[in-house]
Structure formats: structure tokens, C-alpha cells
Amino acid sequence: MALVVQKYGGSSVADAACMINVAERIRRTRERGDQVVVVVSAMGDATDDLIELAKQVNPDPDPREMDMLLATGEQVSIAILTMALHRLGVPAISLTGPQAGIFAEGIHLKGRIRDVRPERIWRALRENKVVIVAGFQGLDSSDDIVTLGRGGSDMTAVALAWALKADCCQFYKDVPGVFTADPRIVPEARKLDSISYDEMLELASMGAAVLQSRAVEFASAYRVPLEVLSSFEDRPGTRVCEETPDMEKIIVRGVAADTQQAKITLMEVPDRPGIAAAIFTAMANAGINVDMIVLNVRAQGQRADLSFTVPVTDLKTALKVVGEVVPEVASTGVTHDADIALVSIVGVGMRSHSGVAARMFSALARHGIDIQMISTSEIKISVVIAKSQAAEAVRVLHREFELDRESATPRARRRAASPARSRARRTR
Amino acid sequence: MALVVQKYGGSSVADAACMINVAERIRRTRERGDQVVVVVSAMGDATDDLIELAKQVNPDPDPREMDMLLATGEQVSIAILTMALHRLGVPAISLTGPQAGIFAEGIHLKGRIRDVRPERIWRALRENKVVIVAGFQGLDSSDDIVTLGRGGSDMTAVALAWALKADCCQFYKDVPGVFTADPRIVPEARKLDSISYDEMLELASMGAAVLQSRAVEFASAYRVPLEVLSSFEDRPGTRVCEETPDMEKIIVRGVAADTQQAKITLMEVPDRPGIAAAIFTAMANAGINVDMIVLNVRAQGQRADLSFTVPVTDLKTALKVVGEVVPEVASTGVTHDADIALVSIVGVGMRSHSGVAARMFSALARHGIDIQMISTSEIKISVVIAKSQAAEAVRVLHREFELDRESATPRARRRAASPARSRARRTR
Numbered sequence: 001m002a003l004v005v006q007k008y009g010g011s012s013v014a015d016a017a018c019m020i021n022v023a024e025r026i027r028r029t030r031e032r033g034d035q036v037v038v039v040v041s042a043m044g045d046a047t048d049d050l051i052e053l054a055k056q057v058n059p060d061p062d063p064r065e066m067d068m069l070l071a072t073g074e075q076v077s078i079a080i081l082t083m084a085l086h087r088l089g090v091p092a093i094s095l096t097g098p099q100a101g102i103f104a105e106g107i108h109l110k111g112r113i114r115d116v117r118p119e120r121i122w123r124a125l126r127e128n129k130v131v132i133v134a135g136f137q138g139l140d141s142s143d144d145i146v147t148l149g150r151g152g153s154d155m156t157a158v159a160l161a162w163a164l165k166a167d168c169c170q171f172y173k174d175v176p177g178v179f180t181a182d183p184r185i186v187p188e189a190r191k192l193d194s195i196s197y198d199e200m201l202e203l204a205s206m207g208a209a210v211l212q213s214r215a216v217e218f219a220s221a222y223r224v225p226l227e228v229l230s231s232f233e234d235r236p237g238t239r240v241c242e243e244t245p246d247m248e249k250i251i252v253r254g255v256a257a258d259t260q261q262a263k264i265t266l267m268e269v270p271d272r273p274g275i276a277a278a279i280f281t282a283m284a285n286a287g288i289n290v291d292m293i294v295l296n297v298r299a300q301g302q303r304a305d306l307s308f309t310v311p312v313t314d315l316k317t318a319l320k321v322v323g324e325v326v327p328e329v330a331s332t333g334v335t336h337d338a339d340i341a342l343v344s345i346v347g348v349g350m351r352s353h354s355g356v357a358a359r360m361f362s363a364l365a366r367h368g369i370d371i372q373m374i375s376t377s378e379i380k381i382s383v384v385i386a387k388s389q390a391a392e393a394v395r396v397l398h399r400e401f402e403l404d405r406e407s408a409t410p411r412a413r414r415r416a417a418s419p420a421r422s423r424a425r426r427t428r
Numbered sequence: 429m430a431l432v433v434q435k436y437g438g439s440s441v442a443d444a445a446c447m448i449n450v451a452e453r454i455r456r457t458r459e460r461g462d463q464v465v466v467v468v469s470a471m472g473d474a475t476d477d478l479i480e481l482a483k484q485v486n487p488d489p490d491p492r493e494m495d496m497l498l499a500t501g502e503q504v505s506i507a508i509l510t511m512a513l514h515r516l517g518v519p520a521i522s523l524t525g526p527q528a529g530i531f532a533e534g535i536h537l538k539g540r541i542r543d544v545r546p547e548r549i550w551r552a553l554r555e556n557k558v559v560i561v562a563g564f565q566g567l568d569s570s571d572d573i574v575t576l577g578r579g580g581s582d583m584t585a586v587a588l589a590w591a592l593k594a595d596c597c598q599f600y601k602d603v604p605g606v607f608t609a610d611p612r613i614v615p616e617a618r619k620l621d622s623i624s625y626d627e628m629l630e631l632a633s634m635g636a637a638v639l640q641s642r643a644v645e646f647a648s649a650y651r652v653p654l655e656v657l658s659s660f661e662d663r664p665g666t667r668v669c670e671e672t673p674d675m676e677k678i679i680v681r682g683v684a685a686d687t688q689q690a691k692i693t694l695m696e697v698p699d700r701p702g703i704a705a706a707i708f709t710a711m712a713n714a715g716i717n718v719d720m721i722v723l724n725v726r727a728q729g730q731r732a733d734l735s736f737t738v739p740v741t742d743l744k745t746a747l748k749v750v751g752e753v754v755p756e757v758a759s760t761g762v763t764h765d766a767d768i769a770l771v772s773i774v775g776v777g778m779r780s781h782s783g784v785a786a787r788m789f790s791a792l793a794r795h796g797i798d799i800q801m802i803s804t805s806e807i808k809i810s811v812v813i814a815k816s817q818a819a820e821a822v823r824v825l826h827r828e829f830e831l832d833r834e835s836a837t838p839r840a841r842r843r844a845a846s847p848a849r850s851r852a853r854r855t856r
Contacts, residue, residue: 028507053444056444057512058512058514061511061514065522069511075497080481080485083486083493084485086486098831208457235831
């Protein structure tokens with residue numbers, strides 16, 4: 001008997017019919033003999049509707065009160081899903097985040113999980129019940145509800161899987177798994193059987209946004225086995241797991257494009273210690289998440305351009321912050337461009353294969369795609385190009401690295417075919 | 429400085445505009461220097477919408493899960509109202525029932541308040557905040573949310589007013605107060621300046637339904653001063669308070685009709701100890717609230733008809749229960765009639781005035797209104813008549829007892845003009 005944590009996102013529980021579908025799926029898991037703990041998000045647009053209602057009475061609502069308001073979305077979901085399970089004859093109980101022992105800390109709307117004390121979940125499991133837990137919420141030390149930010153339900157699921165020493169944490173989505181590229185852009189994109197935590201993290205931060213980054217980071221740190229799969233089909237999805245030697249045989253696992261970024265360039269920044277610190281401290285203080293940063297000083301002491309990307313929604317604020325910092329850092333001017341795309345190839349195989357970057361740049365050049373910025377990490381190469389060429393760039397790279405060829409991963413596939421639930425239960 | 433508990437029902441907080449209106453009213457109360465604790469219901473149809481959603485996944489949802497679901501309605505209200513207050517610059521904080529220290533017991537959906545430990549409310553009041561509390565909900569000993577049944581928010585308000593030793597508990601409604609009769613039936617009906625707890629109780633149980641009976645009973649037992657007033661006007665409403673000698677000068681305080689009752693008659697029930705007990709124990713076990721009961725045995729040992737009224741919505745169940753009991757009690761048959769109305773006159777003055785019943789029956793007779801059942805209490809006389817004559821009966825009795833004449837209550841009016849908040853603060 002395995003213990004599985006299943007997480008269903010908003011689109012999987014959009015209405016009563018979806019809830020019944022999810023209940024059926026949970027029943028099937030139970031019929032295989034597994035214990036199930038379920039984490040649910042708010043139904044469909046519930047969270048957005050609540051935000052809209054708040055704006056009608058106050059354009060700048062207090063975060064504590066927003067948390068009080070938003071937490072109701074998940075509370076409705078857990079009650080409705082539990083009722084749907086009862087209708088199918090499955091014993092079940094709903095628990096709010098606080099009841100499930102999820103303790104949070106930090107500021108409202110952006111809380112973090114501090115501790116999980118799942119005594120009540122254990123009790124319910126011993127009573128042979130399915131436990132339905134409200135995602136996205138916890139209790140802080142003042143006895144107040146704190147929500148965990150966008151995607152926080154993913155974090156709830158991983159933290160519970162860790163605390164319960166679950167055999168697997170499954171994320172049910174409206175897609176069948178993680179793909180080599182966005183299938184809407186690349187029709188021949190393939191679903192991956194497995195992917196390493198690090199690769200998943202790089203894809204999540206790219207806006208492929210299949211799982212919340214913090215949740216993947218946590219899962220990686222504590223080795224919580226994840227799986228991403230469809231709530232509308234009954235097929236294995238993509239396992240997210242520790243890297244195996246097999247994985248390195250694949251140079252590139254996936255290609256992703258992020259068209260929601262804008263580029264800011266500070267021209268002729270003097271080469272002096274503390275300049276970058278001044279700029280990016282100001283950005284962090286303004287709550288802006290800077291992604292790519294490129295600085296290339298020709299020779300010590302010479303001025304050089306400094307470029308970086310920010311979410312396009314933060315561009316206005318970022319420019320204001322930069323405007324305040326520019327005199328301080330003595331840059332000669334600031335330019336910006338919102339018509340860009342960040343295109344990346346990701347794969348742990350890059351570590352052991354050379355010439356990957358050259359191959360990427362050549363392929364793009366052959367198709368007349370101009371590269372504006374380049375940044376590399378150990379397992380990712382990212383370039384900034386014109387937004388209008390993003391889709392073409394993704395298709396070119398998908399072809400170049402033969403991501404449509406399934407035969408490229410013979411052993412990885414075989415491994416993935418053995419379901420996660422057959423893994424030995426870790427000692428508690 | 430007085431401490432006032434204000435309760436706003438669903439129609440007073442139906443949408444964002446209503447919420448802003450309520451926030452303005454709270455601000456005005458504060459500007460008079462009062463401390464304010466507010467109890468709110470769910471917005472408009474929110475509770476009904478949640479019930480509808482539940483029915484879509486399960487026609488017979490588990491009461492615990494219904495409580496989990498329904499409690500979100502009030503939680504949305506407290507957050508939105510608090511945000512609206514912040515927008516007006518009024519410091520405020522929302523608290524769920526459990527956070528406010530409302531402890532409940534009993535079965536789900538029909539909980540009762542077991543205890544109020546308002547430490548957190550006191551703390552917020554000391555911080556000069558308006559405290560917005562979710563009505564209708566409390567925490568039980570299993571750490572679960574329990575709701576207090578229909579009208580439970582009234583109970584929350586009265587219990588808080590008691591625990592906080594508030595100077596007044598104000599109920600804001602979509603009507604300006606308690607009337608001598610329903611103004612839709614009797615255009616010349618007058619708003620009462622004051623009414624005794626007992627009179628209010630008799631009117632509440634008559635379906636005038638201005639305040640929940642349990643809340644009035646509790647207020648009466650612990651002498652919590654109440655006031656019923658309009659959330660849409662800025663005028664004094666009706667005070668509900670201890671009986672004063674003045675009050676007895678008015679024979680009849682009000683007339684009410686309840687057309688949501690049905691009559692059941694057991695014919696020729698034998699006169700034997702335990703018969704009535706058998707029938708009404710069976711009714712109570714089925715959760716049916718029996719209102720009027722009339723039995724009139726001609727002579728000891730003779731059979732007589734036993735009639736009683738039940739809410740028309742419970743008629744079907746009641747007939748089933750009666751059907752099971754009839755052989756046991758050896759009645760010769762059962763008849764029922766859903767086309768009835770219960771019409772009552774209520775007033776503490778009846779205690780000291782004779783001939784009130786005769787005057788009531790004569791007035792009805794003069795207008796050709798036939799009386800089917802009669803029942804009297806110390807301060808109420810009720811008759812069952814044909815439903816089609818209910819409105820006419822109310823008008824006839826309103827005229828007969830001169831309820832349109834304001835001059836009938838000179839002293840009571842003067843007393844009512846001194847606002848409740850000027851009452852000496854009781855010691856805490």
C-alpha cells in the first residue's frame with residue numbers, strides 16, 4: 001500500500017462536473033489500494049472573482065484581509081470535492097490548511113510554509129479516509145490565515161508529501177505532462193517520460209510554468225518524487241526525479257520561450273565595484289524579479305553596457321527604479337525593449353557534451369534569427385531575440401536537437417514505465 | 429464611550445455598494461465616539477448559491493462538509509467589509525467565528541454557542557480597531573467549524589454583546605424596525621419605538637421573523653438591550669428591552685399572520701395519558717417544529733379531536749410520522765389542511781386587561797371570518813383561519829385595537845427617544 005499526494009489545480013476543479021471527474025479519479029487510486037491525500041486549488045476563476053470583488057470596495061486592499069478573502073476559494077473546493085467523494089461512497093474528510101497542520105510565516109499573500117504537523121491527517125488516514133486539504137493556505141503565529149502566493153497549492157502538496165513521507169506527489173493538470181516544447185508552437189513536441197528536478201526548475205523559471213519553482217526546489221532538496229499528469233486522461237505523465245546517469249545521454253531535454261519579458265539596458269556603466277549591487281538591490285526592494293543579466297566589460301576599468309530582463313508587467317516600475325539609480329551609477333543612458341523573447345534550451349546532458357552553445361547559435365543564425373543577449377548556466381543556454389521570431393526559434397531548436405525523436409531516450413523510457421507508486425515506501 | 433455590537437444581515441451586505449454603505453454607517457457610529465463590533469451574514473444569496481453548488485455534486489451532502497462550505501460565505505463578507513472600512517480610513521480587522529472566540533457545540537448545521545472567549549476582540553478594540561466578526565459560525569471541540577442554523581448570525585451578535593457587556597446590540601435590516609403589523613398588508617401600520625422581549629419572541633415565532641427566536645430568548649435571559657433598525661435610513665428603530673409598567677397600558681402591541689403553516693387533525697383520539705406525548709415525541713424526533721396545539725376533551729374518558737399546526741414545508745413528513753403513530757394512539761383518522769393562516773395579537777397589556785379575546789373574536793365574526801382553532805398564552809391570542817382571509821383579518825384586528833394611533837403610547841415614545849447608547853455602561 002502506497003501513500004500518494006495528489007494535487008488538482010483550478011482548471012481540474014473548474015465546476016461541479018470537473019469535481020465529479022476528480023472524485024472518480026481519486027476513487028480509482030483508492031481501489032488500487034493506495035492511501036490518498038488530495039490538495040486542491042480554488043475552483044476555476046474563483047480566486048480572480050474574489051480579487052475583482054475586493055477591488056470594488058478598495059483598490060488597494062490590506063494583504064491580511066485579502067488572505068482572509070482568498071482562503072475561502074480553496075475552502076469551497078475541499079468541501080465540494082469531499083461531498084462528491086461521499087456521493088461515490090468513498091469515505092473522505094476535508095481539512096483547511098490550518099486544520100491539516102500547515103503552519104506559515106512571512107508576509108500576507110506571500111507566505112512560506114514554516115512547518116507541517118500532519119497529526120490530523122494521520123488520524124483521518126488511519127480511519128481509512130481520503131483527506132482533502134485546502135492548498136495555498138496556512139496559519140501564522142498570530143492565528144491568522146496566510147496564503148502562499150500564486151502557485152502556492154503546489155508548495156502545499158510537496159510539503160505534505162514530504163511531511164507524510166509519501167511515495168509520490170502527483171500534479172494533475174489540463175496537459176498530459178511536460179513536453180519537449182510547447183505543443184501549440186511545435187506540433188511534433190513529445191511528452192517526456194521523466195525529467196530531473198534541475199531541468200524542471202529551469203523550465204519553470206522560463207515561464208513554461210508547469211509547476212511552481214519553489215515547490216520544485218523544495219522537492220529537489222528533500223528528494224520528493226513528483227509526477228505531472230493529466231486530470232482528463234488515464235495515462236502516465238512525466239516523472240520529476242533525481243538525475244540518473246541515463247539522463248545525461250540526452251543533451252537537450254526541452255526548448256522553451258518566454259515572451260513575457262522586457263529588456264532594459266544601462267549604457268556605458270563605469271566598471272566600479274558595487275555598481276551591479278546598487279542596481280539590483282533597488283530592483284529587489286521594488287519587488288521586481290530580474291531574470292537574465294548580461295554584463296561584458298571589455299577591459300578592466302572600461303565602461304560597458306549592462307542589460308537585464310524583467311517581467312513585462314514590471315517594466316514601468318523597473319524603469320522608474322533605474323531612473324533613480326542611474327545618476328548614482330553614472331550610466332550615460334537607459335534604453336528598453338518590450339518586443340523580445342527569451343528562448344532557452346535545457347538539459348543536464350550539456351554538462352558532459354561540448355559544442356551545444358555553438359550548435360544552438362549556428363542553427364538560429366542559419367534561419368536569420370539575430371541574438372541580442374546570451375546567458376548560460378550549467379544546464380541551460382538562453383538567448384534574447386526579437387519577440388516576432390520566438391516561435392520560429394523554438395521550432396528550429398526543437399528540430400536541431402532532434403527532440404521529436406523518441407528513440408533518443410531508450411533507457412529513460414523503460415524506467416519511466418514502472419509507475420512511481422511501486423517505489424519502496426521510505427521509512428517514516 | 430459606549431460599546432455597540434451591530435449586526436448586518438444578508439440583504440444589508442448584498443453587494444459591493446451595500447458594503448460601502450454599511451462601512452459609512454460604521455464610520456458614523458465611531459465618529460460619535462463609540463467602540464464598534466460588527467457581525468455580518470453572507471452577502472445576499474451567497475449561502476443559497478453555495479447550497480445549490482453542493483446539491484450539484486451530492487443531493488444529500490454531509491453536514492460537516494456543508495458547514496465547511498457555508499462558513500466561507502461569512503468569511504468573504506468580513507474581509508470585504510473590512511476592506512471597505514480601510515478605504516474610508518477606519519482601522520478595522522476581520523475575525524472568523526473561531527478567531528473571535530466563538531465556541532460551538534451540538535450537531536453540524538444546527539450548532540449552539542457553548543462559550544465566547546473574546547480575548548482577541550478586546551485586544552483589537554484596545555488597538556482602536558473596529559472588529560468585524562463572521563456570524564453563524566463557531567469552533568467545536570474537534571477543531572471543526574460548526575454553523576448555527578438559519579438566523580444564527582443574530583445569535584452570534586447577541587452572544588458577543590453579552591460576552592463584551594455591550595451597551596446595545598443593534599440589528600440592521602431592510603426594514604426600519606418592528607411594526608404593529610406587516611406594512612405590506614396594513615398600510616397604516618406604525619413602527620414601534622419599543623417592544624418587550626416577550627412580545628418580540630411571540631412575534632418572532634409568528635413568522636414576523638424580524639429576529640431569530642433563540643437570539644431574543646438569550647437576550648431576554650441575560651438582559652441584553654437590542655434595537656432593530658434600517659441599514660438604509662438614519663433613524664432610530666425599535667428597541668427590544670425589559671418590560672416597563674408603561675408597556676402594560678398598550679393592550680395589543682402588534683398583529684401578525686403566518687401563512688406558512690398547515691393544520692393536521694387526529695380525529696377522535698381516546699382520552700388516555702401518554703397519547704399527546706407519543707405524538708409529539710414522534711414529531712420532535714423527526715425534527716418537526718409544532719406550533720399551535722389544540723385539544724378539547726368534552727368530558728373525562730371521552731374521545732376528542734386533536735389538532736396542531738406544523739410548517740407547511742414539513743407537512744409531508746409530519747403526515748408520515750402521524751401515519752405511523754395513529755394505530756398506536758387509536759385515532760379514527762387524520763385530516764390535514766394547508767390552506768390556513770395563523771393570526772395572532774400580541775401584547776403584555778393583555779395580562780392586566782380582560783375581554784381582549786372576546787373583542788378579537790367579535791371583530792373577526794363581524795367580518796365573516798370563521799375561526800377554526802384558538803390558542804392563548806399570557807400575552808398572545810392566536811387563531812387559525814382560512815388562508816384567503818389572512819390579510820383581511822390582520823387589517824380588521826389592527827383597526828379594532830387602534831394600532832394606527834400613535835397617541836396610545838405617549839410615555840413609551842419619550843423613553844425610546846433617548847438613544848440606547850446613552851445608557852450607563854454596565855460594569856465589566
